[in-house]
Amino acid sequence: MxxxxxxxxxxxxxxxxxxxxxxxxxxxxxxxxxxxxxxxxxxxxxxxxxxxxxxxxxxxxxxxxxxxxxxxxxxxxxxxxxxxxxxxxxxxxxxxxxxxxxxxxxxxxxxxxxxxxxxxxxxxxxxxxEGLAPLPEPLSPERRASRQQTFSRPQLSLVLQGEGDKTPIVFSHALGLDLHLWDDAAAHFASLGHPTLRYDQRGHGRSARPAGPYTLDQLVADAVRLIEEWDRGPVVFVGLSLGGMVGQGLALARPDLLRGLVLAHTTAQYPSEAQPAWEQRIAAVEAGGMPAVVEQILQRYLGDDASLPGLRSQLRETLLAQDAASYVAAAQAVRSVNCLGRLAALRCPTLVLAGGRDQGATPAMAEAMAGRIARSRLALLPDVAHLGVQENPHEFLGLLSDFLAGLGE
Missing domain, CATH: 1.20.1290.10 (AhpD-like)
Structure with a gap:
């Protein structure tokens, strides 16, 4: 040979x-x-x-x-x-x-x-x-008609955990990451009696990767479909970064699906001076794939904190596995978020979480959101950058538990 x-x-x-x-x-x-x-x-x-x-x-x-x-x-x-x-x-x-x-x-x-x-x-x-059990879909006439009308919708990868009778929780992740961002949080609340659903947004993880660019309305529609097909609502929707943008759109479009909303490390609108940075990041990915931006994103997500080398390595692996074209497609939705002027219409109890070291979704951006949402509470994690649930899970989950308790859980 x-x-x-x-x-x-x-x-x-x-x-x-x-x-x-x-x-x-x-x-x-x-x-x-x-x-x-x-x-x-x-x-x-x-x-x-x-x-x-x-x-x-x-x-x-x-x-x-x-x-x-x-x-x-x-x-x-x-x-x-x-x-x-x-x-x-x-x-x-x-x-x-x-x-x-x-x-x-x-x-x-x-x-x-x-x-x-x-x-x-x-x-x-x-x-x-593999923990990717598809949602039930009974072959009733109504369901058959619905499936015919929505055949082109992307298949979304998800994990369901917990069978308790407390308020269900849906977790939505950041740009370039996947549902595993929420593994520990979902397990924690499932053990306390909350059914939980965490999912990969379109173009991420194991979900389908339709051609882009994506819009926030499309990502919101995906979340609506998941919650409706899960049929456990109304839910508490916990969104981080991109997931928080989806949460804002969800609360505006379908408030009937929500009992509570958590907006973590996110924004409702980027200032005009931030757009060139988005253009540069998108161009870099188009030219060189995810390796061209992975260190920049890690800096954005974790800052200069060197105390979490295992987390940094894990995030790097996830980002490098991300499909580059899908990242660009989703980044187009992120850069175009424009919900700030409509947040006064929200009536859903809302927890807004910000990291004191977050340079992308700053505390000032969190204050701008909380100041417009009538039933909101703002909480600051001073030593955290952009991923509080991973950087300081004890405090992050504690704030989330307090919020759930305030809803009567």
């Missing part, structure tokens, strides 16, 4: 192994290669070189398309062990659930309904196991 080396001195096997790990995960590849025997070693070498290096790295198709093709092919051949392996890897790798569903639906036509039935069953089990 050829052992040709590239400019980096690594041969086809090593490069193929990198692609295999990136697609299927380190654990699976380690088991397959370290568990090789004198009978299987040449086969493992063969598929690593010719499948994973020669084919998977070809530039003619996007990596996600190759993932979906494998799902369709293994479904058609009824190779269910391979289908399950690649389907789980696709979900964990951030392939949009909507794209997987469409692949299986088309497979129902070209591979047969029995094959699609098995494929949907396996995929549903994977989604449940």
């Amino acid at each position: 050829s052992k040709k080396s590239g400019a980096d001195g690594r041969d086809d096997f090593e490069r193929g192994l990198d692609m295999r790990r990136a697609t299927l995960g380190e654990d699976w590849v380690r088991r397959a290669t370290e568990g090789a025997t004198s009978f299987t070693a040449e086969f493992q070498d063969f598929i690593t070189r010719y499948a994973w290096q020669e084919v998977w790295t070809r530039p003619g198709l996007p990596h996600e398309t190759r993932r979906l093709l494998v799902l369709g092919m293994t479904m058609g051949l009824a190779r269910w062990e391979e289908f399950e392996l690649h389907c789980r890897a696709a979900v964990r790798g951030g392939v949009a659930i909507e794209a997987i569903k469409e692949t299986l639906l088309q497979g129902a036509i070209y591979c047969g309904v029995p094959a699609a039935n098995t494929a949907f069953k396996i995929t549903q089990q994977i989604l449940v196991g």
Whole structure:
């Protein structure tokens, strides 16, 4: 077998192994290669070189398309062990659930309904196991009509936690991050009896990535759909940064869905002098992807605080995994937020949280919002930059608990 080396001195096997790990995960590849025997070693070498290096790295198709093709092919051949392996890897790798569903639906036509039935069953089990259980959707006439009208809406990744009878809470994350921003907060309040829902906004995490630019109205519509389909409202909506902008739009458009609103580290309007900075950030991502701005964003989110190296590393990993085109699409919605003049119409009890070290969503911006919302309370976390729930979770969750208590919880 050829052992040709590239400019980096690594041969086809090593490069193929990198692609295999990136697609299927380190654990699976380690088991397959370290568990090789004198009978299987040449086969493992063969598929690593010719499948994973020669084919998977070809530039003619996007990596996600190759993932979906494998799902369709293994479904058609009824190779269910391979289908399950690649389907789980696709979900964990951030392939949009909507794209997987469409692949299986088309497979129902070209591979047969029995094959699609098995494929949907396996995929549903994977989604449940990954904490991405889809919301119930009974096939009533009303629901069928609704689904026909909203077929193009993006599939949103979410996690439900808690079955108590206290007020449900929905958590919405910042630009470039994902639902994991709220993992500890959701677990905390679920343990206290609050059903919780945290979700990846469109273009983020494991949610679908429709073409942009996105608008705040679209992001608000996504939140409305989630809350209505969850059917546990009215809810307390906790939004941080971009999530807080969505919360403002939600409270203005559908106050009936809310019992309370938390606006953390956010703004209702950027001053005109902030627009050039947004233009520069968007241009940098378009030219160089997320690596071009990751350190700038970390500085924005955490400031100069060097006491949280683990958090900084985790955020860097999340930001670098963010799809660049979707980041730009969502950034267009953020830069255009313009709710300040309408906040006087809000009647929802509201907690406005600001970080004393936040240079993007400043305490002055928080004061401007709170001053216009009749039933609001302003709280300052003096030693926090932009991510209070991660930088100082004890104080952040304490303020949120007090707010919930004030609602009668």
